[in-house]
Amino acid sequence: MTTIDAPRTPVNRTRRGVNLEKWGWMYMRASGVVLVVLIFGHLFVNLVAGEGVKQIDFAFVAGKLTDPFWIVWDTLLLWLALIHGANGMRTLVNDYVTKPKVRAALHFALASSTAVLLILGTLVIYTFDPCPAGADPELVASFCSTL
Template sequence: MTVNIETPRSLPKRSGINLEKWGWIYMRASGVVLVVLIFGHLFVNLMVGDGVHAIDFAFVGGKWADPFWVVWDTLLLWLALIHGANGMRTLVADYAHNPTLRRIFMWSLLGATVVLLVLGSLVIFTFDPCPVGYDDLLPEFCKDIK
């Protein structure tokens, strides 16, 4: 018994940017970079020095006093949040069949992503490693400043 499958209709070519293709490429590229960033982050925070027992305000303050770690953690924040939001966008596009509900989910996802990116970036870039009044929590280099 043979089964004949009809030839699928070809979609007309659209001009402009193919956002689905670029979203797919972003997921692959950011995934590779995120693996390096995440394992570097885990190695430095959990394996170097006293491990997890050394993580406190002074540890974070000492790390974020170095521009290298500010860039590292900012990249980690932005790539991970946008990667996750793009994955959620794909799920909403696949499973939200009602156009109004899909639009609400997409705008909510965009709003949540933007808020988290802004707040996370503010924390990283406005972090003060040497606040006044917390002498017992400060990293060593803050004690030399006072």
Template sequence: MTTTIEAPRTQPAAKKRTNWEKWGWIYMRASGVLLVVLIFGHLFSNLMVGDGVHAIDFAFVGGKLSSPFWKVWDLLMLWLALIHGANGMRTIVNDYVSKPGVAKALKVALFLAAALLILLGTLVVFTFDPCPAGADPSLVASFCTAK
């Protein structure tokens, strides 16, 4: 009796599927490196430049969030950090939760929490008014005109 083993590449190719775990792994490395740059830049600009931590007040934040550069900087930091953290928690759920129903519920909760925080944080960055009407002039940014 002769047994013939077919060459491994003669079988029909399986459908190509996206390897989400691989892309999640790559995202974690890339976002981690970018977050280090963003966070240390944020800390340096807030704590080391000017009067340091003593200068941080409503006017300081208003001045930063009136600049498109700092809006993009803070938005990138927000999005990358929340997605990075949610993806890390998803990995922990995959590693330690054995019941599929519980794992799915936790992942849905993680997704919803991250999506809600991203939405709210983005709204704050884009709708923040550094010159609110009726505010004490000594508390608002120096570029605000009296209303």
């Protein structure tokens, strides 16, 4: 027969160290709040302000990625959203995968894909060239020289 302790019964914690589940839970709440602001700001600037969706082309993106404010904004959006999503997927794996080897493989795949996407996304944001050599002047941003 299994007995259940009273709700306020103190728990003997023998494991010491950092509680990763607690910090993951706290990250999800904090990043969720920040992501709401970042996502709605992103959607407003891209879809509502100016000419709406008609304005989105290479020159629009190039203009945004030359402004340090938007570089930081997009970097925060990328990192918070990817880590938030990966943490959510990690929680799903922990909840539904019962075999330890399968769980470990899925955690490895999740961590690897998240790391690759973070590295590639960050590289795109910080190494983007708004004025590529040999590009059609009609397609590049107006601040690019036509030399």
